[in-house]
Amino acid sequence: MEKNLKRMATMQRMQSTGLELFYQQGYYNTSIDDILKKLSLSKGAFYYHFQSKEDFFISIVQNLLFQKVYSMLVEPIEGQEDPLNVIITAIDDALETAEHNELDYGFVLSNFITEFNGKNPEIMKYLLDIMSVWEVNLITTLQKGKTDGYIDRHVDSEAVATYVISSYIGIRTLMVEGNPRTLRYKYIQQLKNYFKLISQKAVA
Amino acid sequence: MEKNLKRMATMQRMQSTGLELFYQQGYYNTSIDDILKKLSLSKGAFYYHFQSKEDFFISIVQNLLFQKVYSMLVEPIEGQEDPLNVIITAIDDALETAEHNELDYGFVLSNFITEFNGKNPEIMKYLLDIMSVWEVNLITTLQKGKTDGYIDRHVDSEAVATYVISSYIGIRTLMVEGNPRTLRYKYIQQLKNYFKLISQKAVA
DNA sequence: CCAATTACCAACTGATTGGTCGGTTTGTTT
DNA sequence: AAACAAACCGACCAATCAGTTGGTAATTGG
Numbered sequence: 001m002e003k004n005l006k007r008m009a010t011m012q013r014m015q016s017t018g019l020e021l022f023y024q025q026g027y028y029n030t031s032i033d034d035i036l037k038k039l040s041l042s043k044g045a046f047y048y049h050f051q052s053k054e055d056f057f058i059s060i061v062q063n064l065l066f067q068k069v070y071s072m073l074v075e076p077i078e079g080q081e082d083p084l085n086v087i088i089t090a091i092d093d094a095l096e097t098a099e100h101n102e103l104d105y106g107f108v109l110s111n112f113i114t115e116f117n118g119k120n121p122e123i124m125k126y127l128l129d130i131m132s133v134w135e136v137n138l139i140t141t142l143q144k145g146k147t148d149g150y151i152d153r154h155v156d157s158e159a160v161a162t163y164v165i166s167s168y169i170g171i172r173t174l175m176v177e178g179n180p181r182t183l184r185y186k187y188i189q190q191l192k193n194y195f196k197l198i199s200q201k202a203v204a
Numbered sequence: 205m206e207k208n209l210k211r212m213a214t215m216q217r218m219q220s221t222g223l224e225l226f227y228q229q230g231y232y233n234t235s236i237d238d239i240l241k242k243l244s245l246s247k248g249a250f251y252y253h254f255q256s257k258e259d260f261f262i263s264i265v266q267n268l269l270f271q272k273v274y275s276m277l278v279e280p281i282e283g284q285e286d287p288l289n290v291i292i293t294a295i296d297d298a299l300e301t302a303e304h305n306e307l308d309y310g311f312v313l314s315n316f317i318t319e320f321n322g323k324n325p326e327i328m329k330y331l332l333d334i335m336s337v338w339e340v341n342l343i344t345t346l347q348k349g350k351t352d353g354y355i356d357r358h359v360d361s362e363a364v365a366t367y368v369i370s371s372y373i374g375i376r377t378l379m380v381e382g383n384p385r386t387l388r389y390k391y392i393q394q395l396k397n398y399f400k401l402i403s404q405k406a407v408a
Numbered sequence: 409c410c411a412a413t414t415a416c417c418a419a420c421t422g423a424t425t426g427g428t429c430g431g432t433t434t435g436t437t438t
Numbered sequence: 439a440a441a442c443a444a445a446c447c448g449a450c451c452a453a454t455c456a457g458t459t460g461g462t463a464a465t466t467g468g
Contacts, residue, residue: 029232042417114318117380128381159390169377170370176321177332186363194398246447
């Protein structure tokens with residue numbers, strides 16, 4: 001119990017710094033030495049706690065990234081009334097953290113998916129699992145919104161979920177350059193317009 | 205004149221193979237030797253034609269990528285009537301090439317932007333230039349659509365352009381995994397819905 | 409207080425990287 | 439065919455990478 005405390009602390013410091021650097025510089029472009037330098041730790045310490053660079057990254061994805069995406073994009077939506085407004089709020093919150101140059105983990109996720117696509121199927125598996133959790137939750141929420149009378153019954157929930165995720169990933173890609181504040185505003189404005197279309201009152 | 209033919213031919217072979225590998229494996233994860241191996245050429249040949257790896261990549265962006273994006277996403281839209289339908293068609297065409305595992309250069313562009321973000325401002329400049337050409341063309345086309353009576357006058361052209369580009373980039377990111385055919389269908393379906401909202405007849 | 413385990417250090421290895429360079433082949437000119 | 443330049447070869451270099459290893463502090467349990 002007690003003896004594991006130091007171990008856990010060091011591992012978490014490594015994971016936290018690792019995620020930050022992997023996100024900023026990319027996985028392949030970030031060396032283990034980069035991470036260790038920042039922490040004033042040695043190679044030996046790293047390979048004492050982790051088996052390999054890949055093993056290290058997977059532990060980051062499962063421990064850090066999954067929880068963050070879940071608490072940011074899944075939990076706030078789960079089981080709430082008025083799904084469309086809740087979704088808008090969650091996405092806008094994510095974009096706000098991005099605007100303040102903090103880590104927006106939904107975007108971190110899609111960034112890694114882009115980087116590992118076609119290069120490392122093992123890691124891709126873990127990343128796509130997280131993406132899937134998000135997507136399934138969105139679809140379920142939209143379906144519930146239909147039975148609860150918030151969303152037009154003719155709406156294709158899967159298609160809407162796909163469209164929402166797509167546009168979010170895309171706007172985040174654009175936000176890395178250009179004015180994030182303006183982009184966020186424009187994006188949310190159009191997303192609201194789109195949601196008007198699928199809400200209950202707007203019958204097809 | 206004549207003497208330059210061989211030079212040009214070799215350079216273009218290198219650029220073409222280079223773009224392919226850089227896209228598949230990423231810039232930092234692709235070595236010059238990878239490219240040369242595929243072409244059965246030597247290091248000497250490469251550095252005879254190009255100053256550096258970076259110089260090589262920039263030449264690819266300016267010569268190959270710019271033209272491809274322009275002919276695929278800008279030219280088909282420029283000055284056409286019925287802008288919304290033309291935009292849908294151009295995007296659907298791009299997604300179709302992607303579905304057949306051919307290079308979709310709009311996505312290639314956004315992929316590189318993701319990879320170089322925060323890492324190489326010099327290269328980013330060239331990539332964002334191309335993105336800008338696309339965006340400006342979209343905005344101009346939408347504006348013209350308003351004066352021509354195809355689009356509702358109250359529509360924010362810049363916001364719509366941002367939203368369209370975002371969703372396109374996003375759906376392409378999702379298409380790398382999952383069923384491309386289904387995703388493309390769902391996406392186009394929702395994009396059409398969204399466009400109904402901003403077209404002339406649907407008054408706010 | 410001592411022995412065992414945990415946590416860490418730092419020099420090293422072998423492979424790979426971007427880039428250089430002296431030299432050879434191929435093509436053109438006269 | 440001599441002279442010259444353009445195009446290309448491949449061995450080499452210094453730097454960097456992931457991973458290994460033999461050792462040493464620090465912590466803990468008996």
